[in-house]
Each structure stands twice: as structure tokens, then as C-alpha cells.
Amino acid sequence: MKKQEGLIRSVLYKNLMEDYTPFPLDKKLAVKWAAGLNVPRGGRVIIYTSYMYQMASVFKSYEKYVPTLGSLGKSRILASIGSRFIKPSDEDVERSVKILQNIYRMVSRVKADVGYLYEEEPYSGSLLYELGFLDEFKEYGRKVLQFFREKGVEEIITVDPHTTNTLANLKKYINFDIPFRNYISMIGTVKGSGKFVMHDSCLYSRFLDMYDTVRDKAKSAGIELIEDPTVTGKGVGFCCGGPVGPLNDELSNNIARARAAALKSVYENVLVACPLCYVNLEPYCNVRDLAEVIE
Amino acid sequence: MNWVELISMVSAGNYNEVESILREYPYIVELADHLREQKMKVIENLGTYVDITMRNVEKLGGHAYLAKNKDDARKIAGEIVGENKTVVFSKTNAAYEVGLREYLESRHNEVWETDLGEYLVQISKGWPTHIVAPALDMTREDAAKAVRKIDPSINENSKVEDIVAAVRKFLMTKYVKADVGITGANAVAADSGAIALVENEGNIRIDTVMPQVHISITGIDKIVPTLRDAMDEVMVQAAYAGIYPPTYINVTAGPSSTADIELKRVSPATGPKDFHLILLDDGRMDASQNPDLKEALLCIKCGRCYFSCPIYRILGKDWVSTKSPYNGPTGVMWNYITNKDPWPASYCVHSGGCKEVCPMKINIPEVIKYIKYMGSKNL
Ligand code: SF4
Secondary structure (H helix, E strand, C coil): CHHHHHHHHHHHHHHHHHHCCCCCCCHHHHCHHHHCCCCCECCCEEEECCCCCCCHHHHHCHHHHHHHHHHCCHHHHHHHHHCCCCCCCHHHHHHHHHHHHHHHHHHHHHCCCCEECHHHCCCCCHHHHHCCCHHHHHHHHHHHHHHHHHCCCCEEEECCHHHHHHHHHHHHHHCCCCCEEEHHHCCCCCCECCEEEECCCHHHHHCCCCHHHHHHHHHHCCCEEECCHHHHCHHHCCCCCHHHCCCCHHHHHHHHHHHHHHHHCCCCEEEECCHHHHHHHCCCCEEEEHHHHEC | CCHHHHHHHHHHHHHHHHHHHHHHCCHHHHHHHHHHHHHHHHHHCHHHHHHHHHHHHHHCCCEEEEECCHHHHHHHHHHHHCCCCEEEECCCHHHHHHCHHHHHHHCCCEEEECCHHHHHHHHCCCCCCCCCCCCCCCCHHHHHHHHCCCCCCCCCCCCHHHHHHHHHHHHHHHHCCCCEEEECCCEEECCCCCEEEEECCCHHHHHHHCCCEEEEEEEHHHEECCHHHHHHHHHHHHHHHCCCCCCEEEEECCCCCECCCCCCCECCCCCCCEEEEEEECCCHHHHHCCCCCHHHHHCCCCCHHHHHCHHHHHHHHHCCCCCCCCCHHHHHHHHHHHHCCCHHHHHCCCCCHHHHHCCCCCCHHHHHHHHHHHHHCCC
């Protein structure tokens, strides 16, 4: 494990400092959602995806990729992307396009002229923070802050819990002073339907104080949420297993399986509000993202 | 039932139990908040509180020792106990931390754990799974198989009641001949040198009264300013462990004593003639001076955070044990404090449930993040 951690740190750090991405990724796929909507390039206010929805399945399998990434030179890695190496499936890409387009439309109803940095968007550095590489996290965070400033960004709208939490920690550690907000707490009246048991994102519910925000948004949209305090209570909410994936895929899957079993004991359909929760739980239960059921 | 199913069931049970206790006895939450403040006062000034505590233990006619590390603690206890004695242990994490049972056994002493769960762990040569329920991973069948070694009338069809009775019968023969009783302490009152212990089985009460020598070994983090705080700590610990009211709360202040003649307090009386308190440092003093780590010392070992932890609920004792008697989220912190081992922290998925359920409101994920960071410096 120690070896794996060391390898991840060097691969991550190297890629981020060179390219602003955690691994070499196909940016055409990552920006596809925005091209379809003619989202303005750049701007004062930006929507910040940090590649989370687009690359969730790759993040999940990071453990698998890291040893190869660590041993390959950059040109060979890039070549292998071209030959379908580190790439989400078409189905995953299409899903993320729909989700991000829906989020953008909901955000646009309350905020005009929201832009996007397209291929230039930097990854937030969540993985560095979550794996405890705090020195590298701070260093990379300063680089990201500087980049946003150079691009004239004055306000950021996040779409997932990991990026939101990362910005909150950059604020704490390096005085990241660009205001940011999560889309769920800013969108206005939305419509939705369905009956679900909510699997809370750990970060939204227990670190960003959004346990009620997410529920209220879903319920006000018309979604019925089934609760069981021993499964969906704030203190016992459990994790999807995602964060330990880069270190131990099997452990991550075992957590996901146990969580899915608990959720299914409450109701058959599960609602999440995080791309990593989705990819982790999806093999074990029927799961939808909040941004797939409200509009 | 496999471990994951078992712990899911137990966790839900604990959650409901604690919630109902807190509804029925709302003063517990107030006690917990006050206790946090009182414990913080000690952490901020640990050296002074250790001195005050030791002075007050001596004033009562007891003996107090400060053990710097595991080796020190084993030696101090070893000298008090001597060789070829019968020793009864009640569940004590500090003793586990220093490997005291094995050490005393190596010095030709007969040593028995008397807490039922701990006893089952001992006779099956295992390692505690949970800080409050050491044999949590053992089924009735597992327990029967273990107890059959000391009572052939027990078999896989025996009822839980019969298994418990067989252990009781066996341990009674050890209590009556025990020379030394060794316990931990849930809290140590600096103002009086008294220790407080909470339990349900009654074994601690016997261990602290029957043998003529009582040794309490506990961490310096267990010191609280006053005896009132010590009583608060045992009540809060019991409530958050999910058993309230606890069946027994024991206070020991020095060796047994009487003031029945001319109201003059003399020792010993019926109970132990000697009381020894071994206060264990083993990394705690350093932790109290480390702003990123010191909150961990607030832990009252109620074991509630274990149930909220996804990693513990999958890995069980394979996570932190057998390096440390402390497991789960608090175990990650305590294994680092006492063994300087950062690696179990790497698995933390920062689910954050631990901090939500902790009666001491310890920001456990934040402490673990620091430990992860310290580990990453050595990659
Ligand atoms: S960290 Fe908190 S919840 Fe966990 S054992 Fe200690 S006091 Fe109990």
C-alpha cells in the first residue's frame, strides 16, 4: 500500500503540475457537453466541472491505471489514450453530457452568462487533498488559483461535492479567495419525480453542511424520499467506497456492496448527488443522480 | 452471518439504542459537553495534572507511578505483581497496549481476563474486535467452542446462558485465590486521586475488592479535574456505548479503609491493602503538545465511532489490530499516538460519520488527515 501511495503521489503530482489534469485524458470528450450548448468560453462567472462527471469511471479505476501510468513515459501514455486506453465508455460520456447540460440549464435560469474554460479547465486537486498529500495540494492549489486569476474568473459554480470541498479547503489552507457556490444551493425552482432512498455524499452531508440542502431541493422538486435513520441518518450515512478506490479497488467495491445492500433494504431505487457515488454504487443497485431526475 | 452482515445489524442496534437513551436521559448531552471542556483543561496542562493526581493518590495511602512507555509500564507492574501469583484482569486497554498479560505470564504468573468478551478472546488466542465488545465477531457457536476447552459440558447446542454460567463458575475459582486484581480506569480524578470504572458484569467489582492488591493501569489522558468529572465520564461513556444506566459504577480511592473506630480513617479494611495507580504516557504527553493531534486525547473510548466507519465495517479487526487494542476511527488516532504508525490512516475514506456520533465532538477526520499527511512524508 505504501508503494501504491508513493506511486500515486508521483503520477498525480507530475501530471497536475505539467497539465492540470490528474491523468492524461481525452479533453474532447470532457468538453463535449458544453460544445452542444454553445456555452461561452471563459468569463467572469464559470461553471467548474473539474472533470468529475466526465471521468468518474476513470477515477474509480485509478488503482488499475496508476502502475502503468507510473511506468510509461508521457508520449506513450498519450498514444495509448488514442487507442482507447484511459477513456470512459461512450455510454458514460453520453450520460455525463446530459447531466452537465441539465445542470448548466438549471444554473442559467438564475445566473446569466455563465462560462466554461473548456480544454483549459484545471482539475481541482481533490485527489491530492483526499489522499493526504497536503504539501503538494497547497502547491498545486496556488497554481490553480493563479490560473483562475489570469483567466479573469471572479465566481465559480461547482457541480460536485469533491470539487466544492476542495475549494473550501483551498480557502482554508491557501486563502483561495475566489467566491464559489455549489449548483444545488443556488438553483431556483425545479421539477422532478420519482421515489428514492437518498445516499448522501459524505462531503455534502457531513463536511459542507448540505445534508438538508440536497434533501430539500429533491423534495421541493416533487421527489419522494424514503428515510430510515439507521441507513440515511446523518451520522450513519456511510460511504460509497470511492475515496479508497485509488489505493484498494477490492476494499472500495466491498464498501459499495455493503452500502448498496443497506440502501436496498430501505427502497429499491437509490438517489445520489455525486458522480463518484454513482460509479461506485451502480454495479450493485438501481441508482440515479439528482441531476438526472430534476430539471 | 458474515462479519459485514453482523456489524451492520449491531451498528443499527447501537444507533437506535443510543438515540433512545439520549431522548430518555437528555442530561447526558449536557454532561458530555461539560466533560469535553473539563478534559480539554487537563490536556492543555497535562504535566501539572499528572503531578496533582499522583500526589493525591499517595495522600490516600496508595502508590502512584508514571510510566513513560510500554517497557516502563511492564516493569512497574511486573515488580508489584512478582512471580507465581494468580492475577485477575478486567478489561483494560492500557494493559493491552503495553502487552501486560503476556509479560506477567512470562514471569510465571497465572493470569485471567474476567470480562466475558475479553475472556473469550483470551481463551481463543484472539485479539479484541471492538473496544467495548471485544468478542463482537464471535457467534454463540464460536463462544461455545472456546468455552468447551474449560468446561466439556458445553457444546455447539449450548444456550448463551449456559456458556455464561460456565465461565462464571470457572472464574469464581480464580477470584477466590487471586493475589492481584488489575483493572484500567475510565477516569481518574486529579482532585482526589480516585478512579472511576463502569461495567455491567460485576467482574470489575470483584477484581477491585477480592484480591489484596489492586493495580489500576490507565493512560494519563484519563485524568479529569475532579471526582465529579470522573462520574460524568463514566455516565457519558456508558450512555454512548449504548448501555444506560450501567449496572455498576465503581469508585476506588486508595486501599480499603474504615473510620468506624473514633471516626479515624485507617487502612486497610476488608478490601485490598495496597492500591497502585500506573499512569501511562506512551506518546500521550507529546500528543497533548501537538495542536493537530491533541483532540484525540478527549476520547472516552465509547466505541461509537466504530459503527459509523465504512472501513471498520468491512475490515473489522484486520484494519488496525493487532498492532493496537484501539480500532476503528479512534484506533487510527490512538495507534498513531501510541505506536507512531500512520498507515491505517491511509484507508480512511473521510466519510465523517465518526465526528457526527462522537460524544466528545472530536474532529476525527481532521486528526486522521493530519496522520495521513505525516505518513505521506515518509513515502
Ligand atoms: S473517538 Fe469519540 S466516538 Fe470514538 S470511541 Fe472516542 S469518544 Fe467514542
